[in-house]
Amino acid sequence: MSESNLGGKRAGAGRKPNYNEATKVVRIPESRVIEIKDYLKTPKKGNEIDDIRQFNPVTKLEIPMVIERVQAGFPSPAQDYIDKKLDLNEFLIHNENATFIVRANSLSMLNAGIDINDALVVDRSLEAQHRDIVIACIDNEFTVKRLIVDVKGCWLKAENEGYDDIHPVDGQDFEIWGVVTNVIKKFR
Template identity: 70%
Template sequence: MSEIITHGGFRIGAGRKKLEATKVIRVPASRILEIKDYLNKPKKEVEISDVRQIDPITHLEIPLAVERVQAGFPSPAQDYIDQKVDLNEHLIRNANATFMVRVNSLSMLNIGLDINDELIVDRSLEPKHRDIVIACIDNDFTVKRLMIEGNERWLKAESPDFPDIHFNEGQTLEIWGVVTRVIKSFR
């Protein structure tokens, strides 16, 4: 007598467990092991202080006044709103490659970056000469201006109280992203 084996159909406990929604993303093949290691770390470890992924789903429109504001002598302004601006469209070029990070030093003070200013960083942009970048140097993160002259690259501080960073033999530099915007609080 042969045993009847059935395939398919509903079986209790079979199939993928539905813990939470998943999403497929593309990552460079060279970074797969690094990402797997990061995901396997205990949840209390944080590699970048106070980093927030920007939610590409939110939609917020605020009014945009037609008239520009004088920075010098005041002029009569019109109470006229022409259109609305979605801050996501205005501030973010590539939502899937964008994150925010807070400034934690005064090394970029001369270009207006203060402690706790929030930087919008796009990882999909190719860093160019004089871009403000988030860089990882020997596993330490910093925000500096990228300087490129021929084959030489260094990071320029925008404050006389901090040195520029020139690289020695064996040091590693990885550009994590290009700063595209700064959000500054005045109150």
Template identity: 50%
Template sequence: MILHQSNNLTFFTPAESDSLGALFYDAGISAGFPSPAEDFKEQRLSLDKELIKNKEATFFARVSGQSMIDAGLDDSDLLVIDRSLEPANNKIAVCFLDGEFTVKRLKVDKEGVWLQPENPNYPIIKITNENDFVIWGIVTNVIKKVY
């Protein structure tokens, strides 16, 4: 279910699931030399349990844009956002800024708050008293498609 859509992010709520999860092989997938097949241990894995720590405060949002590519957040990636986590310096946050949602790295010090993109083609945004600004949630995970 879509909750909200803006130019930069589309928000979803996690769907209820009674499934036991997908099959998970707890042997590690070698990125070097193949390992023997008999080492695989089959069990069930729930991505809800792996990615969502506070179900009531967790939302998904799809990224639109390139401002965070150097942090590994690409266009169309799915973000897992926890609204119960405290904002802190260097965390990646979803923010509501002057009528739009955006995702940026927080830079906080005694002189103020900045939203730092992870792409040199985008400017750092200094938050002032004139801004309509809310830190909406902290990004905890990113889900990517592999093409």
């Protein structure tokens, strides 16, 4: 038998480490592979969206919900009556497979109540409609804006006078990535 040069370890062969740490296998839908690879390759440079994570409601936490509503004006007598328990997963998430949490990274939507570091709950399964707050991808950069649909087409409105609206032009990559359904804001 002749000796083969095939097989075995070869210098420079195999996958090259991109990071100096252990890696982890992640299962994603086949239809999303290219999109996710493109996102991972996109250089991060002060985009308005920071830290996109898929929502994974693995725990169930029920929080007591008081039956009485709180007055924003003149206070009313308090009632110590708990109506039921509220699960935040059920309250915030309608389609867990298409829901992501995204952190805002600018003040362009300040007048809509979205501040820097607010967590935006984004549902990709919803079809965006006029006046929805959406996550859009424009030339491979994410932004959060209000979708305006008019006779000329659709454009993105900033909810802060210090920021420009975005009117996509021909040849520009423009995609509505998802609809913002909730904002999670910390006060303390």
